Amino acid sequence: MGYYDDHYEAHGQTRRKRRSGSFLSTLVGAVLGGLLVLMSIPALSRWDVLPYDVVPSQEERGEPEGESEAPAVRQSVSVDVTTAVTKAIDQVSDAVVGVVNIQEASFWSQGGEAGVGSGVIYKNAGGRAFIVTNHHVVENASQLEVSLKDGTRVPAKLLGSDVLMDLAVLEIDAKHVKKVAEFGDSDAVKPGEPVIAIGNPLGLQFAGSVTQGIISGTNRTVEVDLDQDGAPDWNAEVLQTDAAINPGNSGGALVNIKGQVIGINSMKIAQEAVEGIGFAIPINTAIPIISDLEKYGQVRRPYMGVELRSLSDIPSYHLQATLHLPPNVTEGAAVIQVVPMSPAAQAGLKQFDVIVALDGEKIRNVLDLRKYLYTKKSIGDRMEVTFYRDGEKRTVTMKLTRESY
Numbered sequence: 001m002g003y004y005d006d007h008y009e010a011h012g013q014t015r016r017k018r019r020s021g022s023f024l025s026t027l028v029g030a031v032l033g034g035l036l037v038l039m040s041i042p043a044l045s046r047w048d049v050l051p052y053d054v055v056p057s058q059e060e061r062g063e064p065e066g067e068s069e070a071p072a073v074r075q076s077v078s079v080d081v082t083t084a085v086t087k088a089i090d091q092v093s094d095a096v097v098g099v100v101n102i103q104e105a106s107f108w109s110q111g112g113e114a115g116v117g118s119g120v121i122y123k124n125a126g127g128r129a130f131i132v133t134n135h136h137v138v139e140n141a142s143q144l145e146v147s148l149k150d151g152t153r154v155p156a157k158l159l160g161s162d163v164l165m166d167l168a169v170l171e172i173d174a175k176h177v178k179k180v181a182e183f184g185d186s187d188a189v190k191p192g193e194p195v196i197a198i199g200n201p202l203g204l205q206f207a208g209s210v211t212q213g214i215i216s217g218t219n220r221t222v223e224v225d226l227d228q229d230g231a232p233d234w235n236a237e238v239l240q241t242d243a244a245i246n247p248g249n250s251g252g253a254l255v256n257i258k259g260q261v262i263g264i265n266s267m268k269i270a271q272e273a274v275e276g277i278g279f280a281i282p283i284n285t286a287i288p289i290i291s292d293l294e295k296y297g298q299v300r301r302p303y304m305g306v307e308l309r310s311l312s313d314i315p316s317y318h319l320q321a322t323l324h325l326p327p328n329v330t331e332g333a334a335v336i337q338v339v340p341m342s343p344a345a346q347a348g349l350k351q352f353d354v355i356v357a358l359d360g361e362k363i364r365n366v367l368d369l370r371k372y373l374y375t376k377k378s379i380g381d382r383m384e385v386t387f388y389r390d391g392e393k394r395t396v397t398m399k400l401t402r403e404s405y
Contacts, residue, residue: 084257085194085196085212085257087259088196088255088256088257088258088259089196089198089210089255089259090259091182091258091259092179092181092182092198092253092255092259092260092261093149093198093208093210094149094178094179095120095121095122095179095180095181095253096118096119096120096121096149096181096198096199096208096252096253097118097119097120097121097131097146097147097148097149098116098117098118098119098146098147098200098204098207099116099117099118099119099131099133099137099138099144099145099146099147099156099170099251100115100116100144100145100146100147100153100204101115101116101117101137101138101139101140101141101144102141102142102143102144102145103140103141103142103143104142115137116147116200116204116248117133117134117136117137117138117199117200117248117249117250117251117252118133118137118198118199118200118248118249118250118251118252118253118265119131119132119133119137119146119170119251119252120132120133120181120251120252120253120261120264121177121179121180121181122180122181122183122261122290123180123294124174124177124180125174126174127173127174127175128171128172128173128174129171129172129173129174129176129177129180130159130169130170130171130294131146131156131169131170131171131172132167132168132169132170132251132264132286132290133167133168133169133170133250133251133264134166134167134168134250134251134264134266135161135162135163135165135166135167135168136166136250137168137250137251138158138161138168138170139161141158143155144156144157144158144170146170146172147200147204147207148176148177149207149208151207152176154172154173154176155172156170156171156172157170157171157172158170159171159293159294159297160292160293160294160296160297160298160299161293162289162293162298162299163226164226164234164299164374165236165281165285165286165289165299166224166236166266166281167264167281167286167289167290167293168293169290169293169294181253181260181261182259182260182261183260183261183262183283183287184256184258184260184261184262184283185260185262185283185284186239186262186263186282186283186284186285187282187284189215189218189239189256189262190215190218191214191215191216191217191218192214192215193214193215193256193257194212194213194214194256194257195212195213195214195215195241195243195254195255195256195257195262196210196211196212196213196243196254196255196256196257197210197211197212197213197241197243197244197245197249197252197253197254197255197265197278197280198210198252198253198255199245199248199249199250199251199252199253199265200248200249200252201244201245201246201247201248201249206248209249211243211244211245212243213241213242213243213244213276213278214241214242214243215239215240215241216240216241216242216276216277217239217240218239218240219237220237220238220239220240220279221235221236221237221238222235222236222238222279223235223236223367224236231313232367233367234367234370235367235371236266236279236281237282237285238263238266238279238280238281238282239254239262239263239279239280239281239282240277240278240279241254241263241278241279241280242276242277242278243278244276244278245265245278245279245280249265249278250265250266251264251265251266252264252265253265254280261283262280262282262283263280263281263282263283263286264280264281264283264286265278265279265280266279266280266281300379300402301373301374301379301402301403302373302374302377302378302379302381302383302400302401302402303342303343303379303400303401303402303403304342304343304344304373304398304400305338305339305341305342305343305344305345306335306336306337306338306339306342306344306349307335307336307337307338307339308333308334308335308336308355308366308369309333309334309336309366310332310333310334310364310365310366310367311325311329311330311331311332311333311334311354311365312331312365314334322352323352323354323388324388324390324391325354325388325391326388326391329354329356329388331356331362331363331364331365332354332355332356332363332364332365332387332388333354333355333363333365333366333368333369334352334353334354334355335349335350335351335352335353335354335355335387336351337351338350338351342401343398343399343400343401344398346398346399347385347396347397347398347399348396349385349387349396349398350389352389353387353388353389354387354388354389355369355385355386355387356386356387356388356393357385357386358372358373358383358384358385358386359372359376359383359384360384360386373400377400378400379400379401379402380399380400380401381399381400382397382398382399382400383397383398383399383400384396384397385397385398
């Protein structure tokens with residue numbers, strides 16, 4: 001009589017023998033299958049069944065070692081790099097040119113090329129092409145040249161320039177021009193919108209350079225010192241961008257993703273602690289200035305006929321002793337001189353009057369007055385002027401005229 005445990009052990013040994021035999025059979029089958037696949041690869045390659053090419057080794061081809069240059073697998077890749085940015089650049093790049101300022105020799109300088117900026121061809125009519133650039137790019141030039149995209153340099157004529165808005169308009173023969181730029185709507189741009197700056201940073205060596213960024217801010221105000229006396233003369237309203245704008249970019253185009261010019265690059269804060277801040281004159285602000293410079297050679301602005309000084313620039317002693325202002329009046333624009341027969345003279349303004357409002361809008365300083373006069377009023381408009389004289393608040397109305405040069 002056997003024991004249950006003896007029967008279990010014998011049965012387990014039988015199963016182990018069976019599993020061992022099954023494993024050996026599987027192993028032999030796998031080896032034979034692998035050898036069959038390896039032997040069939042060359043034939044499958046010749047019949048183009050495999051998704052790649054099998055290149056025999058140098059030894060298999062009977063070639064000396066080191067003579068073969070063929071890779072084991074070859075693959076061709078085609079990538080389409082056309083984007084909205086490249087399309088925008090293609091649309092406007094031919095219309096962005098270099099502007100060369102050539103000056104005569106003098107006691108103080110040797111003459112020759114004084115600098116290179118950028119410009120934008122915006123109009124082609126009557127055999128003439130018109131280019132907008134910055135005033136400071138063409139300032140003091142005795143001769144101007146325009147460098148086209150293909151490197152051709154042609155003479156240019158200065159039609160007009162405006163120091164206040166830092167804009168100028170040039171004219172060249174239209175036979176050299178293939179494309180003009182399209183103006184967009186700078187009032188429609190939004191912070192974060194992608195933009196492209198095109199110009200000639202560091203001169204013609206890098207002509208047609210392109211940088212990309214975003215609109216960092218709209219309706220920015222930057223104080224401008226026109227006469228270099230250390231005091232601001234004008235508040236320029238500009239678009240702020242982080243697209244790189246370097247010396248030579250001035251006068252070039254700031255372009256939206258549609259390839260439309262939305263600004264004329266004008267200045268860059270050049271401080272070591274400041275990076276990625278560039279400015280452009282909004283094209284909607286520039287258009288009327290460009291039109292006047294093209295037609296009249298100057299900007300026709302409304303004219304009051306007064307010399308002014310901000311109260312903040314006058315010693316506090318004179319606010320009461322000379323201007324006789326009430327103690328609570330500390331902001332405004334004092335009249336230093338009145339031009340005879342001017343709108344101000346005809347309206348009755350006198351020396352030492354202090355203007356505090358125009359058409360009811362508060363005037364804090366001379367910058368406020370100029371901004372309101374030049375952006376809100378036109379030649380021929382009537383304007384209400386509120387002022388203090390001998391401590392008394394008064395109001396007069398004047399009719400604005402065009403300044404005679």
